[in-house]
Amino acid sequence: MQEAEQSFAPEAYVAAARPLLGLEIDDAWTASICANLRVLAAAAALITSFPLPDESEAAPRFEA
Amino acid sequence: MSGPIPTSAAAIAAAVAGRRRKARDVVADVLGRIERSDPRVNAFTEVLAARAFDRADALDAALSGGATAGPLAGVPFAAKNLIDIAGLPTRAGSKINRERPAAQRDGSLVRRLEAAGAILVGALNMGEYAYDFTGENVHDGDARNPHALDHMTGGSSGGSGAALAAGMVPLTLGSDTNGSIRVPAAFCGCFGLKPTYGRLSRAGSFPFVGSLDHLGPMARSAADLALAYDAMQGPDPDDPVATTRAPEPVMPLLDSGIGGLRIAVAGGYFARGGDPEAFAAVARVAEALGAERTVALPEAHRARAAAYLITAAEGATLHLDRLRTRPGDFDPAVRDRLIAGAMIPAPFVERAQRFRRWYRNAVLDLFGGVDVILAPATPCRAPKRGQTHFVLDGVSLPVRANVGVFTQPISFIGLPVVAVPVWLDDGLPLGVQVIAAPWREDLALRVARHLEQTGVCAAPIAELT
Numbered sequence: 001m002q003e004a005e006q007s008f009a010p011e012a013y014v015a016a017a018r019p020l021l022g023l024e025i026d027d028a029w030t031a032s033i034c035a036n037l038r039v040l041a042a043a044a045a046l047i048t049s050f051p052l053p054d055e056s057e058a059a060p061r062f063e064a
Numbered sequence: 065m066s067g068p069i070p071t072s073a074a075a076i077a078a079a080v081a082g083r084r085r086k087a088r089d090v091v092a093d094v095l096g097r098i099e100r101s102d103p104r105v106n107a108f109t110e111v112l113a114a115r116a117f118d119r120a121d122a123l124d125a126a127l128s129g130g131a132t133a134g135p136l137a138g139v140p141f142a143a144k145n146l147i148d149i150a151g152l153p154t155r156a157g158s159k160i161n162r163e164r165p166a167a168q169r170d171g172s173l174v175r176r177l178e179a180a181g182a183i184l185v186g187a188l189n190m191g192e193y194a195y196d197f198t199g200e201n202v203h204d205g206d207a208r209n210p211h212a213l214d215h216m217t218g219g220s221s222g223g224s225g226a227a228l229a230a231g232m233v234p235l236t237l238g239s240d241t242n243g244s245i246r247v248p249a250a251f252c253g254c255f256g257l258k259p260t261y262g263r264l265s266r267a268g269s270f271p272f273v274g275s276l277d278h279l280g281p282m283a284r285s286a287a288d289l290a291l292a293y294d295a296m297q298g299p300d301p302d303d304p305v306a307t308t309r310a311p312e313p314v315m316p317l318l319d320s321g322i323g324g325l326r327i328a329v330a331g332g333y334f335a336r337g338g339d340p341e342a343f344a345a346v347a348r349v350a351e352a353l354g355a356e357r358t359v360a361l362p363e364a365h366r367a368r369a370a371a372y373l374i375t376a377a378e379g380a381t382l383h384l385d386r387l388r389t390r391p392g393d394f395d396p397a398v399r400d401r402l403i404a405g406a407m408i409p410a411p412f413v414e415r416a417q418r419f420r421r422w423y424r425n426a427v428l429d430l431f432g433g434v435d436v437i438l439a440p441a442t443p444c445r446a447p448k449r450g451q452t453h454f455v456l457d458g459v460s461l462p463v464r465a466n467v468g469v470f471t472q473p474i475s476f477i478g479l480p481v482v483a484v485p486v487w488l489d490d491g492l493p494l495g496v497q498v499i500a501a502p503w504r505e506d507l508a509l510r511v512a513r514h515l516e517q518t519g520v521c522a523a524p525i526a527e528l529t
Contacts, residue, residue, distance in 0.1 A: 017407045022388050029391075029400055036404035039465060040376055043369035044412040047419055050366055058417035061305070062275060064261040064424075064478030064502035 008041050010034035069093040071525065073139040073234040073288040077181065080138030083127060087120035087138035087183065094140040094185055097232045104528055105208050107226040109145050110152060110187040116140065119183045134181030135315075136295055141235040144221050145187040146194060147171040147279070148268040156270040157190040157220065159203045160386055160393050171268030172303070173237055173279055173296050180295035185233060188223030192395040194239055194272040195379055195402070196220040197247050197467035198449075202395045206449050209252055210526035211492055215446040218251035218467065220244040224282050225252030231525035235283050235292055239269065241276045242371055243441075243471025249282055249483040250495020251446035254523040255512060256282040257289045260307075260502045261478025264293075267302035273378040274305075275417070276371065276475060284523035286512035289482065290314045293505065314506045322514045325507065327355035330439040330499075333364035334470055337457050338443030342470075345486040345494035346440050352520040353511065359434055362426045367473035370416035370423070372465075376405030377413040397464060424477040431501040436511055440470045441483045441495030474499055482508040484521040496521075 014033055018025050025033065069090055070076050079085035095113055102108050120138065127133060143149065146156040148167035155161045169175070174184055189207045191198060199207040199222025207222035209215040210230035217226045221238030225248030228236055238245040240258040249256030257280045266279050281292040297311035329335075329350050335343060335358075350356075361367070380387070380402045387406065391399055430437075443456050443466070453460050474481055474497060482498045482505075498515075500507040515521040 013407065021384070021406055023403060023406070024388070024391065025403065026391075029396070029403070032396070032400035033404050036376075036401050037407065040373060040404055040408055040412075043372045044408070044415075046366050046369040047373065047412065047415050050363065050419060052415070052418055052422055056418050056422055058414065059421050062261065062420065062478070064480075 010037040013037065071231060071234055072285055073136065073283060073291055076139050076234060077135060077137045081133035085138065087123040088117060090138045091116045091120040091140055091183060091185065094233055098186065101230045101232055101528060104213060105210055105226050105230045106205050107189055107207050107223040107230065107232065108142065108186045109155070109189050109204050109223070112184060112186050116183050116185045119178065123181060134179065135291055136177060137181035139182040139235055140185045140233050141177060141182050141237065142186040142188050142227055142233050143174055143184065143237040144190050144224050144239055146190060146239060146270040147174060147237055149174065149184065149187055152187065154270050156194065157192040157201055157204070160390055161270065169268070172265040172300050176296045177292065182235065188227055188236060190223055191220035192398045193383065194220040194241060194244055195398045196464065197243065198464060199248060200449065208449070209446050210528060211253055212446070214448055215492065216251060216449055218248035218446060221248050221282065225249055225254055228252065228254040228282055228284055228523065229526050230528065235281060235288055238280060238282050240278045240280060240475060241273050242375060242475055243468035245280050245282060246441045246471045246481060246483040246495060246497060247467055249485065250441035250493065253485040253487065253493030254282055254284050255286055255289050255485065256280065256483040257293055257505065257509070258475060258481045259293065259505055260480045262305045262307045263480070263505065264296050265300035265303040265306045267300050271382060273375050275374055275378055278475065286482070286509055286516050287318060290318050290509050309503070312506065314509050317506050318509060318513050320510055322353060322511055325435045325511065326433065327353050327436045327438065327511070328357040328359040328434045329355055330361055330437050331358035332360040334361070334439040337469060338440055339456070341445060341488055341494055342440040342443050344488055346438050346496050348486055348488065349484065349496045349515060349520060350438055352515060352518060355438060357434070359430055359437060361430065361473060363423060364473040366419060367423045367476045368469060370419045371472040371476040373408060373412055373416045376401065377408045380405030420476060427477060428501070435500065435507055437499040439474070439497045439499060441497050442467055443469055445492040445494055470497065478502060480505040480508055482512040484512050484515055485523050486521055
């Protein structure tokens with residue numbers, strides 16, 4: 001995952017995802033959106049690198 | 065009756081119930097405080113004088129006629145502006161929501177507080193759509209920290225903390241998805257209760273992240289928190305995650321002390337990545353409670369990451385249509401976070417939800433050996449308004465995304481927390497999280513009460529300078 005994170009190119013990803021999501025994105029916003037995506041990618045790496053058993057389902061209705 | 069109107073909710077309720085004070089006089093006093101202080105603090109986005117006087121007059125008439133006073137008789141309060149108030153659009157800190165139709169009725173918690181005799185006096189400033197830890201708002205102006213007006217209140221319930229610290233009202237309502245009650249409580253030096261997920265109804269409030277959203281009270285004392293909390297408990301079919309448990313009143317237990325409670329300090333993740341003062345505040349509370357044990361919440365850093373992902377993705381899903389049609393009407397900082405959130409691949413979010421269950425089970429195991437866990441509320445004191453970065457453990461980090469590092473792993477699994485204010489010196493306050501097992505708000509409130517009564521924690525009214 002670390003490799004995936006390092007090779008992740010947020011600018012290209014944003015450009016590709018924008019029409020899929022139907023978002024109009026001003027070029028001036030891209031740097032900030034990409035910075036946020038990098039933080040999210042790092043968070044995702046922490047989660048996907050943690051092994052969970054297949055049986056570990058998300059609770060359908062979370063209760064504390 | 066002469067003399068000043070009391071400033072605590074409990075004392076106001078006692079005076080009004082005892083017919084020593086008219087609710088109208090209490091409301092007039094509070095409106096005067098708001099008029100004098102709010103131009104400098106900017107906690108309020110609406111002041112509801114006519115409505116408050118109408119309620120006060122009705123209460124005074126009922127009490128004169130021999131009616132029984134409710135536990136919050138005549139207590140003025142204000143609500144974060146994501147909670148519905150009949151006749152107003154629920155703006156949730158945004159520009160866009162001001163075009164929504166006016167709410168038809170008050171949110172559930174407002175109705176429950178008023179049923180107990182409390183009187184709503186206004187709506188409070190907040191970070192846009194609650195995606196905020198700063199208390200800054202580009203549309204309504206920043207809420208200002210009454211203890212240092214050039215510093216942040218914390219957010220997103222910034223107005224809720226500021227209104228208390230400035231002494232404008234004794235009780236406010238806030239919301240907490242990742243720390244939005246606990247952070248402003250810490251920065252503004254007051255008490256805040258984030259109850260167990262599902263304990264208090266969220267019906268009639270504008271959502272942010274349904275998986276993580278909580279509503280709760282803030283106050284200047286543990287007793288006032290407990291009074292309000294008790295009045296708001298109970299099932300509510302209008303909130304799909306509201307508990308079906310019957311109310312479990314805390315007030316009768318509040319002065320039970322801490323005897324027999326097993327109290328530990330959260331180590332590991334919660335003992336690094338912050339300023340030394342944040343940990344000094346925890347140490348002071350721990351010493352006062354005789355807490356010598358340390359426990360580690362396993363994988364807390366991943367819990368924070370998972371909360372971060374779920375928040376971004378669910379928040380973006382909620383706002384996708386607005387992001388498509390009106391991106392220019394958002395606070396740019398919120399918009400860019402939400403757009404990034406819309407682009408998170410679904411497997412990451414689902415994995416974060418699956419991890420949530422694992423982490424919940426692991427932390428519940430800890431509560432087999434401990435009743436209460438202490439942790440910092442924030443990694444630092446209130447930064448300056450407009451400050452975008454801070455240095456934690458030698459690393460420069462964005463403020464907006466990182467103020468909640470210690471609150472997120474707790475709300476992620478819905479644990480009840482009372483944030484208590486600690487004053488280490490003449491500087492700004494810090495907050496400590498008093499964390500209990502699910503549905504044990506009573507323990508966290510008992511500990512907060514003990515800390516208050518032993519002088520370890522206090523929520524003084526700021527002198528605006």
